[in-house]
Amino acid sequence: MKKVFVVAGEVSGDKAAAWYVHKFKKNYPDVYLEAVGGLSLKNAGIKIYESIEKLNVAGVIEIVKHVRIILRFLKQLTNYILQNGFEEVVLVDFPGFNLRLAKRLKKANPAIRITYVAPPQIWAWGQWRVKSLKKYCDKLVVLFPFEVEFYKKHGIDAEFLGHPSAEMLRPYFEKNIVDEHLIAILPGSRGSEIDRLFGFFAEVIKRFKLAFPKTKFVLPLAESFSAKRIEDKITQFGLRAWGSDIVIVQGEQEKLQVLSRCCMAITKPGTVSLELALLGIPAVVFYKASWISYFLAKRVVHIIYMSLPNLLLNKVVYKECIQKDCKPKIISAHAKNLYISIRKKDLAYQDVKKDLYLIRNMLDLKQKVD
Numbered sequence: 001m002k003k004v005f006v007v008a009g010e011v012s013g014d015k016a017a018a019w020y021v022h023k024f025k026k027n028y029p030d031v032y033l034e035a036v037g038g039l040s041l042k043n044a045g046i047k048i049y050e051s052i053e054k055l056n057v058a059g060v061i062e063i064v065k066h067v068r069i070i071l072r073f074l075k076q077l078t079n080y081i082l083q084n085g086f087e088e089v090v091l092v093d094f095p096g097f098n099l100r101l102a103k104r105l106k107k108a109n110p111a112i113r114i115t116y117v118a119p120p121q122i123w124a125w126g127q128w129r130v131k132s133l134k135k136y137c138d139k140l141v142v143l144f145p146f147e148v149e150f151y152k153k154h155g156i157d158a159e160f161l162g163h164p165s166a167e168m169l170r171p172y173f174e175k176n177i178v179d180e181h182l183i184a185i186l187p188g189s190r191g192s193e194i195d196r197l198f199g200f201f202a203e204v205i206k207r208f209k210l211a212f213p214k215t216k217f218v219l220p221l222a223e224s225f226s227a228k229r230i231e232d233k234i235t236q237f238g239l240r241a242w243g244s245d246i247v248i249v250q251g252e253q254e255k256l257q258v259l260s261r262c263c264m265a266i267t268k269p270g271t272v273s274l275e276l277a278l279l280g281i282p283a284v285v286f287y288k289a290s291w292i293s294y295f296l297a298k299r300v301v302h303i304i305y306m307s308l309p310n311l312l313l314n315k316v317v318y319k320e321c322i323q324k325d326c327k328p329k330i331i332s333a334h335a336k337n338l339y340i341s342i343r344k345k346d347l348a349y350q351d352v353k354k355d356l357y358l359i360r361n362m363l364d365l366k367q368k369v370d
């Protein structure tokens with residue numbers, strides 16, 4: 001029996017890993033799979049060696065605080081994979097950890113096969129990593145079609161099998177009636193992000209409710225995240241006055257059903273912004289890191305956009321409020337303008353919808369065939 005170990009480091013990676021495992025098992029139905037993962041891999045029937053919570057930290061300061069734990073786990077995981085005879089390791093996203101793991105495994109056992117799913121987006125930043133990918137990985141499974149040619153130029157075997165989000169969300173494409181009063185708030189999946197960003201969300205909600213009293217807000221959360229933690233934040237930031245107009249939703253199907261009904265979203269960047277684009281939901285993106293994290297990132301990241309929809313089309317599809325522009329007044333202004341545009345269904349709104357359809361067509365292989 002073929003033995004394969006899967007490593008995902010965060011919620012979006014966990015979903016992508018489960019998507020890939022489903023495809024992989026069609027070719028190897030008798031494979032034994034074990035993973036560092038979360039609920040998506042667990043629900044796919046994979047034995048969980050360690051939860052993604054072990055690795056789920058963000059930002060330079062947070063990583064520095066946890067560096068000893070992470071390095072200790074890296075050594076532990078390397079030894080476990082080698083000692084238990086795994087023939088292949090599937091790494092998913094999370095390059096800071098996974099590339100180090102690939103290097104250790106290949107140096108200890110050159111015969112072990114390394115497949116990297118959702119490799120680091122070196123076309124946008126971090127091009128120094130191309131040498132490590134070429135040296136330590138046998139195959140890449142990329143999430144964007146243009147990446148195949150990009151990696152080919154660097155002498156790396158890459159394959160595009162579609163995008164996990166496109167396949168997951170396809171049943172919700174244009175299926176539900178949009179509620180023009182319902183707005184999604186997406187604060188992220190990491191506790192550290194939510195702690196840092198929730199105050200901005202709260203202030204935007206207050207400003208929105210004063211301008212548009214009929215609006216309602218839904219907060220979709222990962223199943224693994226504590227709803228009480230968000231409820232405490234709602235109380236802490238004085239949002240209890242609006243009671244039933246602010247709803248927390250958990251459970252993957254429930255989240256997707258309510259999300260597909262939202263007329264717009266206010267969100268952090270990352271995979272969630274791409275999911276919104278695939279669902280055809282206009283959005284405003286905002287994010288603020290610690291100044292140390294931001295300063296260091298600016299030295300290595302050479303991109304003009306932070307959200308994936310903007311990067312994919314190389315234009316402003318979603319307004320971005322990043323760092324110094326991450327202020328409730330600015331975020332609210334963009335969000336209010338977008339909401340008015342949606343209600344009027346004006347040319348600006350129609351242009352955004354066309355761009356979102358282009359992204360869907362780019363990533364959904366079934367739609368291309370149809």
